[in-house]
Amino acid sequence: MANLLRDRAVYVTGIGLHRYQHLSDTPYVTLGLTAVRQALNDAGVEWSRVNTAYVGNARIGMAAGSTMLRYLGPSNVAVAQVENASASGSTAFRQAVHDVASGLADISIAIGVDKPVSGAGRGGPVNAQVRSLADGLVVPFTHFAMLTEKYMADTGATREQIAKVAVKNHGYGAENPFAQRQKARTLEEVLSPPVIAGPLTRLQCTPVGEGGAATIVASEAAMKRHGMDISRAVRVTASSSRLQEFTPGENPDVVLTKKTTEDALAAAGIGPEEVDVIELHDAFSIEELLYAEAMGLCGEGEAADRLERGDFHVGGKHAISPSGGLLAMGHPIGPTGIGQVCELVRQIRGEAGERQHPDARIGLAHMVGVGAVCVVHVLQCT
Amino acid sequence: MAEAEKPGLWVLQDNEVLLRGTLCKACGSLQFPPQPYGCEACGADASLLEDHVFSSRGTLRTYTTVHLDQKLETPFQVAEVQTEASQLVRGRLECSEATSGVMLEGEIRDIDGEARFVFVPVREGGN
Numbered sequence: 421m422a423n424l425l426r427d428r429a430v431y432v433t434g435i436g437l438h439r440y441q442h443l444s445d446t447p448y449v450t451l452g453l454t455a456v457r458q459a460l461n462d463a464g465v466e467w468s469r470v471n472t473a474y475v476g477n478a479r480i481g482m483a484a485g486s487t488m489l490r491y492l493g494p495s496n497v498a499v500a501q502v503e504n505a506s507a508s509g510s511t512a513f514r515q516a517v518h519d520v521a522s523g524l525a526d527i528s529i530a531i532g533v534d535k536p537v538s539g540a541g542r543g544g545p546v547n548a549q550v551r552s553l554a555d556g557l558v559v560p561f562t563h564f565a566m567l568t569e570k571y572m573a574d575t576g577a578t579r580e581q582i583a584k585v586a587v588k589n590h591g592y593g594a595e596n597p598f599a600q601r602q603k604a605r606t607l608e609e610v611l612s613p614p615v616i617a618g619p620l621t622r623l624q625c626t627p628v629g630e631g632g633a634a635t636i637v638a639s640e641a642a643m644k645r646h647g648m649d650i651s652r653a654v655r656v657t658a659s660s661s662r663l664q665e666f667t668p669g670e671n672p673d674v675v676l677t678k679k680t681t682e683d684a685l686a687a688a689g690i691g692p693e694e695v696d697v698i699e700l701h702d703a704f705s706i707e708e709l710l711y712a713e714a715m716g717l718c719g720e721g722e723a724a725d726r727l728e729r730g731d732f733h734v735g736g737k738h739a740i741s742p743s744g745g746l747l748a749m750g751h752p753i754g755p756t757g758i759g760q761v762c763e764l765v766r767q768i769r770g771e772a773g774e775r776q777h778p779d780a781r782i783g784l785a786h787m788v789g790v791g792a793v794c795v796v797h798v799l800q801c802t
Numbered sequence: 803m804a805e806a807e808k809p810g811l812w813v814l815q816d817n818e819v820l821l822r823g824t825l826c827k828a829c830g831s832l833q834f835p836p837q838p839y840g841c842e843a844c845g846a847d848a849s850l851l852e853d854h855v856f857s858s859r860g861t862l863r864t865y866t867t868v869h870l871d872q873k874l875e876t877p878f879q880v881a882e883v884q885t886e887a888s889q890l891v892r893g894r895l896e897c898s899e900a901t902s903g904v905m906l907e908g909e910i911r912d913i914d915g916e917a918r919f920v921f922v923p924v925r926e927g928g929n
């Protein structure tokens with residue numbers, strides 16, 4: 421396969437967010453357009469200059485993207501809605517990046533907007549009608565509670581050590597004005613009831629709410645032509661995506677994460693030790709430990725100890741989820757993957773304030789989605 | 803939830819509960835739960851898939867206790883079992899002393915008026 425992003429420089433030039441929050445009366449159009457206008461403003465470019473737009477969502481149904489974008493005024497933009505479960509936003513970003521890399525577009529926008537309203541129906545996993553003994557018994561938190569039990573049995577990690585993932589990420593959420601959960605939590609608070617399943621307490625599970633996120637993606641030529649500020653641009657050096665393979669007995673999300681991250685790091689020509697900031701799919705606390713190991717940030721079974729040593733904190737070896745991650749910033753589905761890119765851009769620009777990881781130069785964004793799919797992007801300073 | 807929710811996932815044979823899977827005639831892979839679409843292991847067409855029953859006996863790999871559910875009475879246990887045919891099967895568990903490695907087998911119990919599959923410890927002296 422061609423390595424388009426090595427041959428052609430593609431940049432994120434603008435970011436925008438609407439705060440992630442509980443389901444409210446705010447129309448999705450307001451959530452989305454707030455993020456879009458902020459991103460256009462941050463990039464310093466007019467809406468009419470944008471050639472293509474990809475709108476990631478999974479909950480709000482048909483034609484959500486095109487309906488929303490009409491309110492930005494006259495434009496001949498080519499619009500498509502992108503659905504890829506939890507990786508919808510990441511996949512919209514990937515489409516925008518490849519439009520610019522291939523030369524199809526000079527400027528593209530990736531948008532994520534969603535509300536937890538189930539407008540899109542029951543989805544593939546239900547409509548495929550493959551029944552199992554786990555139907556009605558195993559929902560996502562049950563699945564991750566079982567993975568937590570298994571991880572504790574295999575590695576000797578304690579429930580306190582695993583809960584420390586949530587303590588860290590709630591701490592960063594408290595410093596992020598766009599986070600759904602903005603309250604620092606002690607270990608005691610994270611461990612206290614309600615217990616959802618096994619070792620998982622409520623504060624170790626992501627809140628699924630609503631929000632908006634947007635990124636402007638442009639070529640170097642377009643930036644020069646339209647007078648955009650190249651000093652604040654962040655280059656996208658890899659975009660990888662994979663479908664789950666048949667690997668019975670193994671955790672599919674871990675296998676997918678390992679392979680997709682390897683693809684992305686190879687395309688970017690770097691090793692895992694060089695990545696400064698990581699935003700990953702920590703919908704449940706155990707996931708941060710599993711994926712840190714799968715990405716090669718540490719050895720297998722070592723992540724809980726590394727976390728306790730401070731390796732995964734801002735200022736440590738690799739800052740993981742300085743946005744607060746899915747656990748604290750939240751997981752409105754469509755916006756989540758694009759919100760991760762916004763955080764990496766902020767970190768690499770050195771504009772993350774209290775949450776700033778020192779000398780952040782390389783960032784990696786990772787999402788998995790039901791199906792399962794995995795999408796990984798690498799961003800680097802110019 | 804209607805009884806028809808889980809059609810054909812298990813069969814009772816000589817007092818033993820067997821699981822129904824899909825066997826691929828092209829590559830020999832046995833998959834559970836059964837499906838009519840194609841082989842996940844090799845991609846063979848659905849015409850090469852056939853029904854295959856196998857023992858529900860196996861060892862407990864991991865389990866958890868669920869404390870929150872919108873429909874079912876809590877708490878209840880859910881297990882992941884490695885069957886003798888090497889399938890990883892998840893289902894309801896009823897075991898007061900669950901530890902990894904314990905031998906389990908399927909049993910059909912009446913739960914809320916419906917016949918349901920439950921993993922239980924293998925009875926001493928059982929076949």
Ligand SMILES: [Zn+2]
Binds near residue numbers: 826831841842843
């Ligand atoms: Zn096959």
